[in-house]
Amino acid sequence: MGITKSEHFTDEQNELATLAKAIGHPARIAIIQHLIKVNSCVCGDIVNELPLAQPTVSQHLKELKNAGLIKGNFEGASICYCLNEEGFEKIKGFFKNINDYLENKKNQCC
Template identity: 70%
Template sequence: MGASKTEHFTDEQNAIATLSKALGHPARVAIMEYLIKVDTCICGDIVNKLPLAQPTVSQHLKELKNAGLIKGSIEGNAICYCIDEKELTKLQSYFANISDKLEKKKSNCC
């Protein structure tokens, strides 16, 4: 059908999937990396850095914002975007936890 059956999975599984999906496009990875690198983070700078049209970048920013990975604040005429660390930390600790489990298991299945 095209729509995920999210209701059948745990909240954590859905949360991790949502965050991962938000980073599932190179432009959005590039935006995150840019925001981490610079401290000034005006939307127009991001548009200039990326090889995409302004509406497309705006859409990608919206998706990152919806996922909670970035936040934006009005800066006069412009909008200042920056990383929202909370969700990123969630992802980071999730993967750290998984790696830890695998490390301990020393899986020899396949």
């Protein structure tokens, strides 16, 4: 049905899924990587970096912003975007759990 039964999962599960989903597109990975490289930049810079039209980039930025992974500040006529620590902090714990588990696991079937 294309509709996720999110009401049947915990808030934590839904939140983690939303964050991972936002990261789950190569254009949005590229945007994150670019922001790490240049620290902060405006939408137009990303349009020049990526093989996508301006409305498409704007849409990807919106999704990253909604998920809490980036934030934007007005800077004259442009909007300056950079990573939002808060969003990444939320994912951190999840992957830490997994890594801790994988380092200590024993007696698995596979």
